[in-house]
Amino acid sequence: MPEQPAAPRRDPRLDRSRTAILAAAVALLSEGGVRAVTIEAVTARSGVARSTLYRHFTTGTELLAAAFRELLPALPPAPEGGAPRDRLLHLVRAHADQFEQAPALAAVVWMTAIGKSADLPSDAEERTRLATLREHVIEHYRAPFEEVLTACLPGATLSGHEVELAAAQLAGPLLFNTLVTRRASDARFCARLVDDFLAGRARTTGEETARAQTPAT
Structure with a gap:
């Protein structure tokens, strides 16, 4: 042969x-x-x-x-098969570890890249370049949250905006700790962050269900 x-x-x-x-x-x-x-x-x-x-x-x-x-590598995937809360907590703690290990300037650059469109420069080519990068970075960080949140919130249909909002609610305080308060986002802090988020979602879902079941007057 x-x-x-x-x-x-x-x-x-x-x-x-x-x-x-x-x-x-x-x-x-x-x-x-x-x-x-x-x-x-x-x-x-x-x-x-x-x-x-x-x-x-x-x-x-x-x-x-x-x-x-x-500069800011992808987050490690949450373990499959675990309880939804544990998977979400794993993802939040991975964010916390990354922000703790990354230089503060790197986090500032990250914030700049995903800033509001109104903050983009007036030059059309530069504006297009930064807008494209912004979309890339958002997707880079949104995708892990979308996967885990779908498991944590069974039956919920989350739009892209809702996933981004949830990611901001969970990752935002970690970034604030890193850049402003300089406090460590330890295991206890991350657990409270996740539990408060899930409790808030449960209240919102309950209120929406109650409104839907209330007969119109």
């Missing part, structure tokens, strides 16, 4: 250039925020040619999104 041809070996220079590009982009993002991460600045800092950069990232927004993933 003829031997199968060996798979072509990947050029190690590509791995080195990608690593250098991402390191430069992350450093610029940490130091100067979103607007500091330009193709010109990244190529100058990394020493990688512009043509090589475009072999890895087709647009500046794609490069910026990759830098965000490096």
Whole structure:
């Protein structure tokens, strides 16, 4: 039987250039925020040619999104099969750990990226770039909450806005602790956050059910 041809070996220079590009982009993002991460600045800092950069990232927004993933990596998935409250608590504690470990400036950059549309610059190209990044970051953080909240709130149909609101209610206090009060979001704090959130949802659901069952006068 003829031997199968060996798979072509990947050029190690590509791995080195990608690593250098991402390191430069992350450093610029940490130091100067979103607007500091330009193709010109990244190529100058990394020493990688512009043509090589475009072999890895087709647009500046794609490069910026990759830098965000490096700076604030994806949260670990909640364990499957556990109680809904435990899964939600696991996710909230993962957020707390990430905010504790990430530099404060990284959290500020994260907040800037998902800021209100009204805060975007007047330049149309820059506005489109940041809006695209904002959508990417929101989806990056919204998806884990959507999965767990669906399990925690059986029978509830959550819109994208409701998932984002729930994520803000749960992750917002953690970010506030990290940036403002400098208090640790420990296990007790996270547990109370989750329990208060679930209790509030239960009250809201009960009130909506009661209104629906009240005959119109």
